[in-house]
């Protein structure tokens with residue numbers, strides 16, 4: 001198991017997060033946001049992002065997963081659901097990475113059933129080539145190639161989440 005050199009350094013990540021937060025702050029001027037982080041992967045991005053958003057925010061989380069190792073199972077399990085009332089709220093869903101789109105689409109539809117005033121999606125990474133379900137991403141950090149990445153909250157078997165950068169993960173030395 002080998003971690004390649006950083007695809008995005010901590011500096012590049014922070015610069016992008018700051019720009020996203022500024023865009024969100026502008027778009028939501030005069031409103032309040034209910035930021036919903038999708039755990040576990042989004043925990044780092046979520047905390048960096050909300051710290052830089054300059055409109056009133058409440059936070060909640062969803063713990064959901066559709067992944068076993070590096071294979072998408074297509075099944076989404078929800079282990080913890082948003083407890084805040086959603087009716088009339090401006091919900092901003094915050095996700096680490098959109099791959100097939102199955103997870104986010106499932107969560108998006110589940111939230112829409114609870115009649116929020118608005119629902120927007122912010123994803124740190126977009127692995128566009130792999131998309132199976134088309135899901136609208138209103139704010140995105142970076143588009144990445146079809147490679148498995150770890151770090152900045154993203155894992156392989158629940159490891160490497162603490163790396164402060166994003167790196168390509170390879171199973172052999174042939175990088």
Ligand code: IMP
Pocket residue numbers: 041066067072095096097098099100101102103104127147148149150154155156
């Ligand atoms: P999707 O349902 O296929 O879009 O998968 C999305 C979820 O799979 C993300 O929320 C991640 O938790 C996980 N995932 C997808 N690609 C990667 C990756 O390259 N590294 C780590 N986790 C990933």
Ligand code: MG
Pocket residue numbers: 038039040041042095096097
């Ligand atoms: Mg995730």
